[in-house]
Amino acid sequence: MKYYAYKCDGNIAVDDTILVKDIPATAGSKILDGFKPLFSAEAVVRLENKGYKIAGKTNVGEFGLDLVGEFSHYGENDEELKGAAAELVKSGEVKAALGVDMNGSTRRAAAISGVDFLKPTYGTVSRYGVISCAASGEQLGVYADRAEGIKEIMDVIAGHDDKDGTSLRNDKYDYTLSGVKGKKVCLVKELFEKADATVQENINKAIDALKVNGAVVEEVSLDIFDTANVAWQILMTAETCNNVSRYDGVKFGYRASEYKNIDELYVNSRTEGFNFLTKAVILYGSDVLSKNRYKDCYDKSLKVRRVIADKFADIMKNYDAILTPACSKYSYKAYDIKEAFGKVFEESVFTAIANLIGTPALVTSGVQLLGKHFDESTLLGLGAVIERKGE
Amino acid sequence: MNYEVVIGLETHVELDTKSKIFCSCGGHSAANEPNDCVCPACSGMPGMLPVMNKKVVELAVTAGLMLNCEISRYTTFDKKNYFYPDLPCAYQITQLNHPICTNGCVTVKTTQGSRDIRIKQIHMEEDAGKLVHSGKVSYVDFNRTSVPLIEIVTQPDFRSAEEVITYLTKLKSMFRSGGISECEEGAMRCDVNISVRPEGSEEFGVRTEIKNMSSFESIAKAIKYESQRHIDAIEFETEELVQETRRYDDLTGKTSAMRNKETEADYRYFPDANLMPIIIDDEWLEEIKANKPAEVDEKAEDYRLAGISEEEIEMLISNNKIAKLLDDIVAKGCNAKEGAAWILTDCAGILRKMGKTLNDLTITADDLFAITNMVEKGDVNRSAGRKILIAVIEDGADPIAFCKENGLDKKFDESAIAAVIDQAIASNPQAVEDFKSGKTKALQALFGFCMKQLKGAGDPAVIKTMLEEKLK
CATH class of the missing domain: 1.10.10.410 (Arc Repressor Mutant, subunit A)
Known part of the structure; x- marks a missing residue:
């Protein structure tokens, strides 16, 4: 497979959905061919200011919409699908990587490669310099091989940024790995059952590790994940459809060579520039925003978002974290892009809720921990124990 | 049969802020060349996020207060989707669901009497850029992109072109005095919704909308042309009226169809997740209220009562700085009518000789009052007062010292x-x-x-x- 869209010399990989000044940024799409950003993402600037060096831009699936990064205009896939940034972290070639968590691709990639990925609480890391798709729930996050590595990077990149209107006011957050003894974790029965045997086995190992270290693990039945996923797919496709509208062949990026008027310039550039999955998302998103569907689709999803947030908060009155799979299996085979929309939708049942309600999620050792807003500390503490199960 | 014309207005006004609505670029008035005032944000580059300009909120609220609106304590932005090369993001950030001001009212006085015009809402939004056409090629200029606008939407309460023009003139002088907008050429643009019905009828006729006019003269002509077209269509069945958007052509003096209801775009409005809801709390609202200049009407009435001429009132309410100077010296005890003459005749005359205008007036209220007070008390005569004024304006002299040094302050028995x-x-x-x-x-x-x-x-x-x- 092809890891880099652009290689330099450094220790931090940056997904191609995040801008680094003067280095081409395409978000894996032909539509942004040749686009060079005039500035770096805030997270990149903060890392560089602390002496970290950018190792290069890692290939991502077009706008991060696919399973793990398989549909990049610039990438190449093996039969077994893997995420570029996750694999580079796993190999030790880079210390950590930055990725944009929007529809689960970063978390799935981390689970498959067996590295950590933290999707932080919404608003804690600046989205300035993220090639935005679904602004209401996407979040810049970190890949590292261990929870300690995540903490190290989060300590640098998190905190208020004036350039992002959704950035929260706090300048500092606590990512200290919490203790595990006495923590209460619940396993979600419905999600556990959706996973295959290898994933289930990993979940059981994680439970053992937590129990050995003094945590309490209980199984619960929770029916909010399917609803959360549908709501998030509606919001995500609508917002993505809107945000990629700016790629129209007029200002930068790819422009079709053949057109007779402005309408043809738009249609031809976008027809040639976007892949099938992005087009499916655009169509789906336009539909849920159309006048006759808005109330039943988009508007209802906004209400569902509030209801789910309330229900989630209720559960978290009794538990410190929720344990779930991050994906249904660890082996995705190459497949036809026409099946992508359905496949991603199915797999996002594990990941969507954190995007929908802005809570943090940590993938570690192939499993996922969901936590309360701003409680990354607990997730990292639990994650560190799960990682060390065999040691 | 007699017909009644029914008109509603949507008026876009460019706000006088130092920077654009969501980025720190200067307004397009600061631009010399196309695309002078453009940054990655207002040219739609990926990775940039809109950050709200607080001043825009304050000016919109001030406009709402002047038009007797209810001020929303919770206000949000929505995205309006359409493709056009002058719109770099392919969406415009505007307000649909929670506009900043609602339910206002303004009275217009015309030769036909006075009428209350209800304001449905005022919302904030960003302007689009401009296309420059040259032969077969078109160029985009993003200088105007993201310049802040407010849109004032009225109920269909106007009954004549005269009322419309009176209303617009009033908005213009209000916004000038409120520091909201200088309303220069093209900075105030109107969409006119118009229908016609038999006098006494309660039902509205078929409505057409004439888009994007900025000259008052054109607006008045367009209303006259369009209402006559409606009347002819009803009276003589010259054509079938349909709900549609039209444009007015200054050269022909006629309106023509742009698009009808069936082909109208679905703008797929939805909330902008990049901009957090704006909460206007009591403290902020009080601060905005405190900085708001007096109501124009109220103020004009005060001036009128003080015996100031209509012509002078017009000059005062369209220039907030000058009005404030007058208010300040009146507060110190100067007679308002005399004060107005000192500023609008004497100061203006002195400045004119220097090749300047009243906008260049820098005299302080203290200095001006020192002069008017000496004259009023009879310490110096008026022509001596004028001499002192010249010295103050031209050379920045101290009025009392100048008076003494030049022997102007002698009590002459x-x-x-x-x-x-x-x-x-x-x-x-x-x-x-x-x-x-x-x-x-x-x-x-x-x-x-x-x-x-x-x-x-x-x-x-x-x-x-x-x-x-x-x-x-």
């Missing part, structure tokens, strides 16, 4: 004047003789002599009377 008159008569025997033989003009020479000796001090009327008495 009649004996002092009488002594100068005696001197004048003694030194100008020829003039005295001429006067006595009937050449009344000769008095002027004697009067001039006295004034010169008195260095402009003393009341000219008194001097003249005394001089005449003496020569009798």
Whole structure:
């Protein structure tokens, strides 16, 4: 497979959905061919200011919409699908990587490669310099091989940024790995059952590790994940459809060579520039925003978002974290892009809720921990124990 | 049959802020060349996020207060989707669901009487850029992109073009005095919704919308043309009226169809997740209220009561700086009518000679009041007062010191004047003789002599009377 869209010399990989000044940024799409950003993402600037060096831009699936990064205009896939940034972290070639968590691709990639990925609480890391798709729930996050590595990077990149209107006011957050003894974790029965045997086995190992270290693990039945996923797919496709509208062949990026008027310039550039999955998302998103569907689709999803947030908060009155799979299996085979929309939708049942309600999620050792807003500390503490199960 | 014209207005006004609505670029008025005032944010590059300009909220609220609106304490932004090359993001950030101001009212007075126009809402939004066409090629200029606008939407309460123009004139002077907008050429643009119905009818007729007009003259002509077209269609069945958007052509004086209801775009409005809801709390609202200039109408009425002419009132309410100067000296005790004359006649005249305008006036309220007060109390006469004013404006002199140094502040009793008159008569025997033989003009020479000796001090009327008495 092809890891880099652009290689330099450094220790931090940056997904191609995040801008680094003067280095081409395409978000894996032909539509942004040749686009060079005039500035770096805030997270990149903060890392560089602390002496970290950018190792290069890692290939991502077009706008991060696919399973793990398989549909990049610039990438190449093996039969077994893997995420570029996750694999580079796993190999030790880079210390950590930055990725944009929007529809689960970063978390799935981390689970498959067996590295950590933290999707932080919404608003804690600046989205300035993220090639935005679904602004209401996407979040810049970190890949590292261990929870300690995540903490190290989060300590640098998190905190208020004036350039992002959704950035929260706090300048500092606590990512200290919490203790595990006495923590209460619940396993979600419905999600556990959706996973295959290898994933289930990993979940059981994680439970053992937590129990050995003094945590309490209980199984619960929770029916909010399917609803959360549908709501998030509606919001995500609508917002993505809107945000990629700016790629129209007029200002930068790819422009079709053949057109007779402005309408043809738009249609031809976008027809040639976007892949099938992005087009499916655009169509789906336009539909849920159309006048006759808005109330039943988009508007209802906004209400569902509030209801789910309330229900989630209720559960978290009794538990410190929720344990779930991050994906249904660890082996995705190459497949036809026409099946992508359905496949991603199915797999996002594990990941969507954190995007929908802005809570943090940590993938570690192939499993996922969901936590309360701003409680990354607990997730990292639990994650560190799960990682060390065999040691 | 008699018909009634029913009109509603949507008025876009460009706000006078230093920077654009969501980025720190200067407004397009600061631009010399196309795409001078453009950054990655307002040209739609990926990775940039909109950050709200607080001043825009404050000016929109001020406009709402002036139009007696309810101010929303919770206000949000929505995205309006459409493709056009002058719209870099392919969406416009505007307000649909929670506009900043609602339910206002403004009274317009015309020759037909006075009418209350209800304001449905005021919302904030960003402007689009411009296309420049040159032969077969078109260019985009993003200088105007993201310049802040407010859109004021009325209910269909107008019944004539005169009412519309009166309303617009009133908005213009309100917004100027409120520091909201200078409403320069093209900075105020109107969409006119118009329908016609038989007089006495409660139902509305078929409505058409005439888009994007900025000259008042065009608006008035377009309303007249369009309402007559509707009446003809109803009365003589010349055509079938359909709900549609039209444009007005200044050259032909006619309107023509742009698009009808069926082909109208679905803008797929939805909330903008990049901009957090804006909460206007009591403290902020009070701060905005405190900074808001007095209501124009109320203010005009005060001026009128003080005996200031309509022409002067017009000048005052369209220039907030000058109005404030007058208000300040009046607060110190100056007579309002006299104060207005000092500013609008004397100061303006002095500045004109210097090749400047009232906008360049820098005199402080304290200095101006010092002069008007000396004149009002009779310490110096008016022409001496004007001399002091010239020194203050031209050279930045201190009014009281200048007055003393130049001997203008002497209290002139009649004996002092009488002594100068005696001197004048003694030194100008020829003039005295001429006067006595009937050449009344000769008095002027004697009067001039006295004034010169008195260095402009003393009341000219008194001097003249005394001089005449003496020569009798």
